[in-house]
Amino acid sequence: MQLKQSQKQQVKLRLGLSGASGFGKTYSALLLAYGMTQDWSKIAVIDTENSSSSLYSDLGNYNVLDLQAPYSPERYIQAIELCEKSNISVVIIDSASHEWSGTGGCLQIHEQLGGRFQDWANVSPRHQAFINKILQSNCHIITTTRRKIDYSLDIGLNGRTQVVKHGTKEITRDGFEYELTINFELMNENHLVKASKDRTGLFMNKPEFKITPETGRLILEWCNSGIKSDNSSAIRDTPIEIPQQSQQFEATEEEVYNAIQDSNSIAELLALYKQFPQYHISLKPDFEARKTILIHIINPNNQFSRNGHQK
Structure with a gap:
């Protein structure tokens, strides 16, 4: 245990893109990834959206891994590992919502175990392993998540129960965005985004804008600024031999x-x-x-x- 002077180190991007269907999550993610790599072959999409990422095949020759149900955390982890072994630079998980609420995802796993509170003790570690894989990967990772209208039942001034709308909410476990470097929310069909979280300081409290490859280039510059860490938690490119x-x-x-x-x-x-x-x-x-x-x-x-x- 020792104190040391703080220094900015080079990091791998962990970026989230959320929005309703049709708002341009996949398209924006691809533009971001290309801005970071300038090479479509270094981009891979883990596609759970019925090959929707292939709708943008005119953009470039990027890689696609079609992930089918069940959408368990372990299948996502294996897909990320395949990307790592294939020397992919930027992985787009499109979408991460299926890991939580899709067929075979965490909510269904919990229900199949009995749906009791104590059953989360078996589900939460599996979800956390998925989160840890994202955080520890040696690839830049962009996740997309769907959004839904968030409601609550409140007691009104007249003493009656009423439905109250609270805007929209990401379809994933609460707290997911706190693990990210940047979290963008797509606002409408015009692909305009705003930052709900931004550790880079590049986008927070800025007007809404459209994501372009230039956005990815700026983010990569921020990621590469600072010193290179020798104590990275990311998985190394070569296996580590354990002593006898x-x-x-x-x-x-x-x-x-x-x-x-x-x-x-x-x-x-x-x-x-x-x-x-x-x-x-x-x-x-x-x-x-x-x-x-x-x-x-x-x-x-x-x-x-x-x-x-x-x-």
């Missing part, structure tokens, strides 16, 4: 963490757990999250396609 049993106490917590992420079977994960008892407490959530991922394997038939056309 005789050297087990020389492995750092970061090395064991990365080995957990690289485990490809329950047996391999269990061997790591037994080999490093000193990290049972600090890395328990990571062991459990990886175990859950390995149990709920993504459909092996899912592969990248170019703008919705199967390879």
Whole structure:
């Protein structure tokens, strides 16, 4: 434990785009991604919207992974991992709402377990593993979420219950936007956006505007400003070799963490757990999250396609 002077470090973007159907979430996300990469082949869309991302195939030769139901957190995680292994620079999750409210998503999982409050103890860690994957990925990640009208039942001055409209609300778990670097809300069919959260300071309290590739370029400049971190929580490009049993106490917590992420079977994960008892407490959530991922394997038939056309 030590104090050190604060320094801005280079970061990977975690950006959210929310809006009603037809407001341009996918289109805006693609323009942002291209502005960051200047290379369509470095962009991948994890598409849960019936290949709607392929409607914009005239823009460029980006990659598409059509993710079908069930939309469990583990299937999203596996899709992100496939993008990482394919050297994708910007991943667009279109949309993240299905992980929460779609077929096989968290709400349905909770209902199938019985729908009791205590059943969230089995669902919340799975959702958190999905959030952690977004935060720890070595790709820039853009998520889109749907919005719905938010209502509540309130007691009026006359003592009667009345329905009160509170604007719109993102279809995902409360608090999702607090994990993001920037959160844009699309306001209308003209693709105008405003920032509801902005850690960059580039867009907050600014007039509504349309997203263009220039927007992505500005954001990338902000992400790349500062020093390069040597202690990144993102998964490394190459696997980490764990020392043999005789050297087990020389492995750092970061090395064991990365080995957990690289485990490809329950047996391999269990061997790591037994080999490093000193990290049972600090890395328990990571062991459990990886175990859950390995149990709920993504459909092996899912592969990248170019703008919705199967390879």
